Amino acid sequence: MDTVPSTLQRGGHDDPHDHIHPAPEGFIRKYVFSLDHKVIGIQYFVTGILLMVIAGAFAELVRIQLMDPAGTFMSRNAYNMMYTMHGTVMVWLVLIPLVTGALGNFVMPLQIGARDVAFPWLNMFSFWLIPVSAAVMFSTFLFGAPTAGWTEYPPISLEQGTAGALWCVAIMLVGVSSTLTGMNFVVTITKMRAPGMTWTRMPLFTWATFATALINMVATAALTIALAALFLEDVFNVPFFDAARGGSPVLFQHMFWFYSHPAVYIFILPAFGVVSEIIPTFARKPIFGYKMIAFSSLAIAILGFAVWAHHMFPAGLAPWLQIPFMILTYAIGIPTGIKIFSWLATLWGGRIQFSTPMLYMLAFLMTFTFGGVTGIFLASVPTNFHEHGSYFVVGHFHYVVGGGAVLGFLAAVAYWYPKATGRMLSEKLGKTTFWLFMIGLTGTFLPMHWIGLEGMPRRYASYEFIAKLYPDTVFWNRFETVFSFFMVAAVLVFAVNLIVSYRTGRIAGNNPWGARTLEWTISSPPPYYNFKKIPTVLARPYDFAEPLPYRNLDDEKIDLYPAPTAASLQPAAVGG
Amino acid sequence: MSATTLDPGQSATSHAAVAARFADVDAVYATTRDLRLLGFVLFLVSDCVFFSSFIFSYLYLRTAAPVWPPLVDGKQLPYLDVTFAAVNSVVLFGSGVTMHYALESWKKLKKGAFNGWMVATIVLGIMFLLGQAHEYSGALQIMSWTGSSFGATFYTLTGMHGFHVFIGVIYLSVLLVQANRGVYTGSKYFGLTAGTLYWHFVDVIWVALFFMFYLW
Numbered sequence: 001m002d003t004v005p006s007t008l009q010r011g012g013h014d015d016p017h018d019h020i021h022p023a024p025e026g027f028i029r030k031y032v033f034s035l036d037h038k039v040i041g042i043q044y045f046v047t048g049i050l051l052m053v054i055a056g057a058f059a060e061l062v063r064i065q066l067m068d069p070a071g072t073f074m075s076r077n078a079y080n081m082m083y084t085m086h087g088t089v090m091v092w093l094v095l096i097p098l099v100t101g102a103l104g105n106f107v108m109p110l111q112i113g114a115r116d117v118a119f120p121w122l123n124m125f126s127f128w129l130i131p132v133s134a135a136v137m138f139s140t141f142l143f144g145a146p147t148a149g150w151t152e153y154p155p156i157s158l159e160q161g162t163a164g165a166l167w168c169v170a171i172m173l174v175g176v177s178s179t180l181t182g183m184n185f186v187v188t189i190t191k192m193r194a195p196g197m198t199w200t201r202m203p204l205f206t207w208a209t210f211a212t213a214l215i216n217m218v219a220t221a222a223l224t225i226a227l228a229a230l231f232l233e234d235v236f237n238v239p240f241f242d243a244a245r246g247g248s249p250v251l252f253q254h255m256f257w258f259y260s261h262p263a264v265y266i267f268i269l270p271a272f273g274v275v276s277e278i279i280p281t282f283a284r285k286p287i288f289g290y291k292m293i294a295f296s297s298l299a300i301a302i303l304g305f306a307v308w309a310h311h312m313f314p315a316g317l318a319p320w321l322q323i324p325f326m327i328l329t330y331a332i333g334i335p336t337g338i339k340i341f342s343w344l345a346t347l348w349g350g351r352i353q354f355s356t357p358m359l360y361m362l363a364f365l366m367t368f369t370f371g372g373v374t375g376i377f378l379a380s381v382p383t384n385f386h387e388h389g390s391y392f393v394v395g396h397f398h399y400v401v402g403g404g405a406v407l408g409f410l411a412a413v414a415y416w417y418p419k420a421t422g423r424m425l426s427e428k429l430g431k432t433t434f435w436l437f438m439i440g441l442t443g444t445f446l447p448m449h450w451i452g453l454e455g456m457p458r459r460y461a462s463y464e465f466i467a468k469l470y471p472d473t474v475f476w477n478r479f480e481t482v483f484s485f486f487m488v489a490a491v492l493v494f495a496v497n498l499i500v501s502y503r504t505g506r507i508a509g510n511n512p513w514g515a516r517t518l519e520w521t522i523s524s525p526p527p528y529y530n531f532k533k534i535p536t537v538l539a540r541p542y543d544f545a546e547p548l549p550y551r552n553l554d555d556e557k558i559d560l561y562p563a564p565t566a567a568s569l570q571p572a573a574v575g576g
Numbered sequence: 577m578s579a580t581t582l583d584p585g586q587s588a589t590s591h592a593a594v595a596a597r598f599a600d601v602d603a604v605y606a607t608t609r610d611l612r613l614l615g616f617v618l619f620l621v622s623d624c625v626f627f628s629s630f631i632f633s634y635l636y637l638r639t640a641a642p643v644w645p646p647l648v649d650g651k652q653l654p655y656l657d658v659t660f661a662a663v664n665s666v667v668l669f670g671s672g673v674t675m676h677y678a679l680e681s682w683k684k685l686k687k688g689a690f691n692g693w694m695v696a697t698i699v700l701g702i703m704f705l706l707g708q709a710h711e712y713s714g715a716l717q718i719m720s721w722t723g724s725s726f727g728a729t730f731y732t733l734t735g736m737h738g739f740h741v742f743i744g745v746i747y748l749s750v751l752l753v754q755a756n757r758g759v760y761t762g763s764k765y766f767g768l769t770a771g772t773l774y775w776h777f778v779d780v781i782w783v784a785l786f787f788m789f790y791l792w
Contacts, residue, residue, distance in 0.1 A: 118611045183618040191611050221622040225629035229732075238721055238728045240633060246646045246725030251636050255629060 023528045033128075035120035036528060040127050041106030042420065045413075047130055048098035049495070055089035056491065058082045063444075063481040069474055071462030079461040080147035087150025088167070089137065091263070092174045095405055097130050099270040100181060100216060103412050104209045106420060108185065110519035111203045113194025113537065115530050118187040122180055129177035137170040149459060151256060154241040154249050158234055168231040175224035178266075182216025185209060194518070196537035201549075203517045203541055204293055208273025211297040215262045215269075215304065223259030226252065250315050257308035265304045267401055268368075269297055271408025272339055275361050278415055279343050281515040282358035283350025286542040289342035296335030303332050313384045322381050329379035333372065340369055355513075356430035360411035363438055367403025371396060374449065389459075392452030398445040410437070410494070417498070418512050422524045423505030429497035436490035443483025447476040510555065516541040521553050609766045616770045620777045623740075627781050630736065634729035634788060646724050653719050653726055658790045660714075664707035665786050668741070671700035672779040675748075679772045682755070685762050694752045697775070701745040708738050730789055737785055740778045747771055 024030045034040060061082045065073040074082065109117055117123050140146055140163040148157040148164070157164050189210045193202065202210075230252065232238040239245035241252050272293075280287045287293065309317055309325040317325075343365060352358065374396040377383050387393060410433070417425050448456075454470045456463060456477075467474050511520040518541070522531060532554045538561055539549035547560035638644055645653035678693035712731075719727040751771045754760065760768055 119615060179622050183615055183622065186618055187611055187615045191607075191614060217618060217622050218625050221625035222629045225626050229630070229633060232728075232732065236722065238732065239723075239725060240637075240728055245648075245723065245728075246637060246641055247728065248637060248640055248725075251633055254636065255633065258629075 033124060035116070035124055037105045037109050037117050037120070037123060038420070038526065038530075040123055041102050041104075043127055044097045044101030044105060044130070047127075047134070048094050048102060051089055051134060052094045052098075053491065055086050055094055056488065058086035058089070060484060060488065062086060063484045065461060066463070066477045067481050069462060069464045069467040069477075071460075074461075076461045077144075077147060080149075080459075081141075081145040083459060084146050084149050085137075088146070088171070089134075091150060092171055093130065093134050093137065095267045095401070096174065096178055096263075098409055099267055099405060100178070100185075100209070100212055101127065101130070103205075103270050103274070103409070103416075104181070104185060104212070107412075107416060107519065108206050108209045109188065109192075110419075110522070110526060110530060111206045111517050112189060112192060112197060113518050113531055113535050114188060114192040115534075117184050118192060119184050122184055126177040126180045126184070129173045133170045133173035133177070136166055136173065140166045140170075151260070152230065153256075154230065154233065154252050157230065158241070160234075165231055165234045168227040168234065172224050172227050172231070175220045175227070178216045178220040179224070182213040182218075182220070185213035186217060189213070194535050194537050200291060200294070201537055201540050202294070204276035204287065204290070204297075205270070205273035205517075207294040208269045208276070208297050211301040212266050212269045214298075215266050215301050219259045219262035219266070219305070222255065223263075226255035226259060229255065250312070250317075253312050253315055254309070257311045258305070261308040261311065262301075262304040264400065265300055267405035268408075269300065270412075271364070271368075271405045272297060274408040274412045274415070275339075275343055275364060277515070277517065278357045278361045278411055279346050280542050280544070281415075281513050282353045282355055282361075283347050284353075284514075284544050285346055285350040286540075286544060287342070288345035288348075289338070290540060290542065292338050293342050296338045299335040300332060303328065303335070307332060307379075310379050310384070313381055314388050326379055326381050330376065333376060336372055340365065340372075355414075356425070356427055356434060357411045357415040357513075359431065359434045360407050360414065363434070364404065364407045364411070367399055367407065367441065371399030371403055374399065387452060389457055390452040391448040391456040391458055394458050395445045395448030395452055398441075398448070402441050402445065407437075410434075413494075413498075415513070416519075417501070418505075418508035419519055419524050419526070421502055421505070422508055423501055424508050424512060425497050425501045425505060429493055429500070433490050433494045433497065436486050436493060440483050440486030440488075440490055443486065444480045447480055451476045516544070516548060518550065521548065521550065521555055521558060605764060609764075612766055613769070616773060620773065623777070624781075627733070627736070627784075630729065630733050631784065631788065634733060637725040637729060641725065645726050648719065648724050653724065656715065656730075656790055660707070660711060661786065661790045664704055664711065665782060667700050667707060668704045668779060668782050671697045671704065672776055674700060675772055675775045679768055682760070682765055682768055683762075687755075690755065691752070694748060694755075698745055698748050698752070701741055701748070705738060705741055705745070708734065708741075733785055734789070737778070737781055740781070744771075744775055744778050747774060 024034060024036075031039060034043070059082075061074065062079065065071050065079050065082075067073070071079065105117070105123065109115070143162040143166065144160070146152065146157070146160050146163050146167045148160060152164070152167065157167075160167070189202075189206060229238075229240045233240050233242065233247075239247040241247045241249045243249065276287060276293055307325060307329045309321060310329045313322055313325075343361075374392070378387055378393065378396055414425055414430055417423075451470070451473045452458075454473060455466055456470075456473050457466070463473065463477075508524045510523055512524075513520070518531075518535060518537075519526070521535070533552050535553050536551045537549065538551060539546070541549060543549070547562075548558055549561050551559060551561060551563070553559040643652060645655060647653075674693045674696040678690050678697060681687075681689035681693055715730070719730075721727050721731040748771055751767055754767065755765075
């Protein structure tokens with residue numbers, strides 16, 4: 001382990017970006033209660049992966065139950081617990097920690113040339129709320145576990161007693177953690193970028209992290225209050241949602257979806273950022289439409305707050321409210337489409353290298369677009385009434401989350417693993433993971449769309465009535481269950497790859513992919529203080545024809561960018 | 577021309593005096609203060625979202641109700657007493673004024689005035705809390721927390737606000753002790769700025785609550 005040069009100790013240096021705490025000594029400070037954003041990122045990663053295995057096991061139990069239309073594998077109540085815990089753990093304890101906690105923490109400060117996030121102690125605190133929340137969440141099994149689905153609509157969720165109250169506490173802890181992380185990242189990105197890194201020179205993953213952090217800050221705070229209200233009603237009988245005493249169960253749906261719709265952008269925006277980094281790197285071409293991609297992330301973040309009621313069309317929403325929400329939801333397709341077409345234009349004419357991260361990204365373009373298109377069907381009021389509460393919704397959601405956020409996450413791991421560990425992942429195992437995952441994803445979630453349209457309802461423990469009308473639902477449910485095990489195999493191969501490559505992988509070097517953002521200019525794994533000298537940024541990182549656009553790099557061999565001359569700083573002459 | 581341009585209206589002496597006062601503000605402190613200031617403002621933004629969510633639930637339940645105040649057991653609840661609450665509001669807004677002068681005195685290095693204004697702010701905060709307790713004892717005769725949507729939103733929101741005032745009173749007391757122990761200087765006083773921001777935030781939230789529950 002490198003030691004921090006004495007000039008970099010706190011207060012011993014005049015650089016305003018100098019913001020480091022001394023290197024920790026001892027196991028506890030280094031690996032458990034670490035203040036280093038890289039270690040915290042890896043802690044989020046390990047926690048998230050372990051919880052993903054548990055939540056995935058819940059999903060497999062749900063799939064096994066559905067092999068038989070009579071649903072005899074588990075009791076009804078156990079089945080309800082399984083899908084509730086699958087959704088809850090995946091959404092709050094797997095996806096949010098993985099995409100914002102792990103990726104954002106590890107990559108973002110390196111990309112902006114900072115030595116850490118703005119508030120390292122707060123960052124550590126945010127992380128440790130996650131294991132505490134997971135412990136509270138799993139403790140609900142002692143009290144019969146929540147059974148009302150991950151959305152926990154009252155009045156059903158109010159009949160769960162202690163389990164429901166503990167569920168609220170666990171999710172409020174995640175909410176606080178996520179809000180604090182969002183604040184931390186907004187301050188870091190606003191205030192701690194390397195000199196010369198203007199807003200429009202920021203790497204696109206950092207842009208995506210910024211937009212995500214804004215959502216984290218506002219939306220998870222709203223979620224915390226929605227669940228506080230549910231908790232108050234559950235424990236103290238305060239009638240927010242009890243219609244008999246003037247409350248309204250629909251109010252909970254408003255409060256819940258005001259958070260939970262932006263939450264899907266918390267999952268997907270970091271994945272968009274990952275795509276914007278990986279596609280130019282492996283197409284060896286500058287990103288097409290940098291500003292449009294950056295601003296469309298912000299547009300999605302802002303518009304995402306104005307569409308929540310499209311989850312509630314059949315809940316008795318007034319027609320004059322349904323139409324604006326439908327149109328605003330369609331409008332989200334515009335910034336998303338801008339991104340998709342910009343990525344396609346980046347690929348066009350590029351020299352594409354089919355490495356593992358790039359495979360994920362090419363698949364992402366297809367699966368995410370497919371998930372987005374089915375989203376338009378769901379946003380449209382007339383079709384929504386038919387599809388609401390059916391497997392069509394389950395298929396749509398898993399296509400955008402599995403085929404969007406998770407693919408982006410897997411690509412990010414394949415891409416940044418060498419930076420985090422100093423060794424390459426095995427390409428052979430990586431491509432095996434990719435194909436197993438894609439076969440599993442398609443086989444499991446694609447048929448859900450058409451059996452959903454036939455009327456297969458979500459969350460039902462048995463479906464004999466629908467099997468009588470449409471016998472093919474039985475075949476397709478069995479088909480989905482079989483294919484879902486391909487994803488289990490993919491996760492196993494992925495885990496083996498992570499562990500085996502840590503010992504035996506090829507030594508990565510500073511920049512195995514020939515990428516151009518700042519994190520690739522320093523050693524792998526990065527030293528404790530990240531950058532010995534804070535680099536100066538002179539241009540966007542994506543112009544593959546030019547030398548790296550930085551000065552004052554630690555590695556002088558790659559510090560080749562021509563110094564700006566008086567002439568180059570003059571504004572270009574316009575017209576004749 | 578030197579790098580620092582003097583303000584035409586400002587004499588060189590006073591500029592030098594200001595420069596001397598801030599001589600101990602090094603780059604590291606200035607950066608840290610900037611980060612904390614933005615971080616604290618963002619904390620207040622998310623706290624504002626906390627209040628807004630409950631305010632939304634009040635607006636939703638109130639506009640969805642057939643009559644307001646709502647019926648409990650077939651009888652309509654009365655409106656809340658506005659007079660006492662108005663007096664109590666003046667107490668809280670007054671504490672915002674005294675807080676402002678406390679920070680200004682600190683900036684002008686008048687420590688005695690600072691202590692006076694801070695004590696006044698803390699006392700006014702405690703008076704507001706006592707008034708709130710009195711308000712509750714009267715209101716609880718009329719409606720309970722669990723009896724109606726009015727009670728639910730009223731006690732939850734004003735209780736959450738009262739909790740913020742309570743935390744604020746403790747917070748300002750700590751700042752007062754810290755200031756007298758020499759934690760802050762004439763140039764390094766971010767903690768006092770944060771306390772002032774927090775206290776004004778709690779004031780502004782009360783404006784919304786007072787309007788919603790008493791004047792509407």
